[in-house]
Amino acid sequence: MSIQGTAIYVLWRREMIRYVRAKSRIIGSLAMPVFFLGFLGLGFRRMPIPGMDAGTGYIGFLTPGIIGMTLLFSSSMQGMSVLWDKEFGFLKEIMVAPVSRVSLVLGRVAGGTTTSMIQGFLIFGASLVLGFRLPGIGAAAFGVVFMLLISFTFIGLGLIFASRMKDMQGFGIIMNFIIFPFFFLSGALTPLENFPWFIRALSYADPLTYGVDGLRAVLIGRSSLPVLVDLAVMIGFALIMLFLGAYFFEKSEGV
Amino acid sequence: MDAIRVDNLVKTFDGFTAVDHISFTVGEGELFGLLGPNGAGKTTTINMLSTLLRPTAGSAAVAGFDVARDRDSVRKSIGVVFQEPALDSKLTGRENLEFHTMMYGIGKAERRRRISEVLALVELEDKAATLVEKYSGGMKRRLEIARGLTHRPKVLFLDEPTLGLDTQTRRHIWEYIRKLNNEAGVTIILTTHYMEEADFLCGRIAIMDHGKFVALDTPARLKDTLGGDVISLEIEGNAAAFLDDLGRLDWVKRSKFHEDVLSLTMEKGERRIPELVMLAREKGVTVNCVNLRKPSLEDVFLHFTGRTIREQEANQSERNRARMMGHPGFGRRRS
Numbered sequence: 001m002s003i004q005g006t007a008i009y010v011l012w013r014r015e016m017i018r019y020v021r022a023k024s025r026i027i028g029s030l031a032m033p034v035f036f037l038g039f040l041g042l043g044f045r046r047m048p049i050p051g052m053d054a055g056t057g058y059i060g061f062l063t064p065g066i067i068g069m070t071l072l073f074s075s076s077m078q079g080m081s082v083l084w085d086k087e088f089g090f091l092k093e094i095m096v097a098p099v100s101r102v103s104l105v106l107g108r109v110a111g112g113t114t115t116s117m118i119q120g121f122l123i124f125g126a127s128l129v130l131g132f133r134l135p136g137i138g139a140a141a142f143g144v145v146f147m148l149l150i151s152f153t154f155i156g157l158g159l160i161f162a163s164r165m166k167d168m169q170g171f172g173i174i175m176n177f178i179i180f181p182f183f184f185l186s187g188a189l190t191p192l193e194n195f196p197w198f199i200r201a202l203s204y205a206d207p208l209t210y211g212v213d214g215l216r217a218v219l220i221g222r223s224s225l226p227v228l229v230d231l232a233v234m235i236g237f238a239l240i241m242l243f244l245g246a247y248f249f250e251k252s253e254g255v
Numbered sequence: 256m257d258a259i260r261v262d263n264l265v266k267t268f269d270g271f272t273a274v275d276h277i278s279f280t281v282g283e284g285e286l287f288g289l290l291g292p293n294g295a296g297k298t299t300t301i302n303m304l305s306t307l308l309r310p311t312a313g314s315a316a317v318a319g320f321d322v323a324r325d326r327d328s329v330r331k332s333i334g335v336v337f338q339e340p341a342l343d344s345k346l347t348g349r350e351n352l353e354f355h356t357m358m359y360g361i362g363k364a365e366r367r368r369r370i371s372e373v374l375a376l377v378e379l380e381d382k383a384a385t386l387v388e389k390y391s392g393g394m395k396r397r398l399e400i401a402r403g404l405t406h407r408p409k410v411l412f413l414d415e416p417t418l419g420l421d422t423q424t425r426r427h428i429w430e431y432i433r434k435l436n437n438e439a440g441v442t443i444i445l446t447t448h449y450m451e452e453a454d455f456l457c458g459r460i461a462i463m464d465h466g467k468f469v470a471l472d473t474p475a476r477l478k479d480t481l482g483g484d485v486i487s488l489e490i491e492g493n494a495a496a497f498l499d500d501l502g503r504l505d506w507v508k509r510s511k512f513h514e515d516v517l518s519l520t521m522e523k524g525e526r527r528i529p530e531l532v533m534l535a536r537e538k539g540v541t542v543n544c545v546n547l548r549k550p551s552l553e554d555v556f557l558h559f560t561g562r563t564i565r566e567q568e569a570n571q572s573e574r575n576r577a578r579m580m581g582h583p584g585f586g587r588r589r590s
Binding site for chain 1: 305306307327328330331333335337339340341342343344345346350353354355357358359360402
């Protein structure tokens with residue numbers, strides 16, 4: 001299987017054109033994380049967080065979580081865009097092209113990652129307005145690595161579901177029954193330490209847990225696990241999910 | 256080399272056999288039609304030939320490449336215009352074409368040249384910068400046909416190319432298809448359930464029903480299998496004696512009587528009408544209405560797909576009667 005640069009580029013470019021043209025969609029998808037950040041950040045301003053000094057405040061704890069949430073939602077939506085293409089017939093145009101399936105997947109991943117990262121950065125910007133303190137450049141760069149890994153993982157997951165599903169109806173159910181639990185279990189809003197042990201056990205099966213924990217480690221210097229453990233686990237999840245996403249996409253038929 | 260060679264191709268979905276052991280070949284430069292009702296298996300056949308679906312059994316080769324084993328070579332050799340629009344409506348016409356040509360690895364200068372070339376062919380140059388979501392159905396179809404040509408395929412698949420289009424646009428698209436086939440020498444396989452479309456365009460037609468080919472020949476020879484024109488006489492009176500007389504005439508090839516309507520198959524039907532009316536009068540039979548029909552693919556289709564010709568003829572006279580009743584002069588005379 002060869003990798004065709006032009007095809008990956010044109011798939012990525014299409015995604016960018018569509019993203020830029022769908023202004024209402026961008027605003028719509030940013031509204032929820034901004035509300036979470038604003039209302040929870042201000043409302044729980046004085047909530048004590050175990051292992052954090054009072055000065056950082058809940059907004060510091062919350063920001064990496066909401067960045068993780070934004071990446072989770074926008075990355076899994078990449079699966080939705082495959083289903084959109086299926087619904088509107090464009091998937092056939094893609095599938096019938098003489099382009100290796102690996103290149104198709106890479107094009108999707110490139111496009112999805114770019115849009116997710118833009119969303120993530122916009123939320124990061126919003127958190128600065130709300131009082132989050134900018135870490136050093138090195139820490140921010142390390143944070144970008146975690147953001148990328150979260151995006152890859154959930155784009156892979158989205159592709160798995162999209163390849164197994166015939167239409168978009170099922171995807172809403174997936175959102176409610178899989179994506180939301182991923183979000184709540186990750187400790188994005190609340191410290192893992194506050195969960196009872198059986199929920200915490202589930203949390204450790206959730207890739208987002210390690211992503212959010214890693215982001216917290218590099219952005220605010222507080223984490224439940226050593227940052228290198230977070231990094232290693234996230235790399236593992238990202239590779240597995242991308243591989244499975246590509247595998248199922250390859251196996252799926254074009255119609 | 257044959258453009259397409261299909262050998263005992265089968266596709267089943269969860270126990271339902273959509274395509275059932277079909278075999279055929281299409282020569283280079285041919286315009287070949289798959290004609291059949293909805294659900295006959297035409298689209299499934301196209302999807303297998305264009306590598307979108309894997310055959311359950313049997314084999315097929317397009318432009319010399321096996322559709323199951325050498326999918327990338329097949330994909331490079333074909334263009335496909337799908338039944339449902341397969342355009343990105345959030346992109347402009349030109350962007351759709353650019354996407355396509357880049358997916359097919361065509362270089363920048365060549366890309367520009369070919370895009371303006373095909374846009375001119377389908378007369379969409381002035382709409383190239385418009386978002387496809389603002390296009391009409393006919394414009395979308397034309398853009399898709401244009402797109403299918405940008406990479407100069409050896410074989411072009413057109414799945415119901417004029418479905419849902421108005422008559423004028425349909426005529427237009429027929430002209431393009433003919434031009435392509437004649438001038439560019441592209442082998443074209445098209446599916447349709449419009450009889451006149453198949454008749455007008457195709458050199459050879461396969462009639463498909465329930466996943467099988469029930470007939471395969473040129474339109475003219477398919478029509479010949481019916482044995483001539485059909486004359487329908489709506490009669491009153493002693494039909495039995497009249498029928499008896501007709502049975503003795505050697506130029507009446509077939510006769511059927513159903514609900515006051517007598518249907519006769521014969522050659523050169525228009526020259527026999529006076530004779531038939533005279534014969535009827537001799538037998539004291541009143542002829543209320545005469546209808547002559549040259550055999551169409553519709554008749555061929557019904558002939559081969561099992562719905563009886565008689566049923567169809569009854570419908571036909573039903574329709575005639577309704578039309579005549581609606582005519583004021585006729586209505587008065589009858590009452």
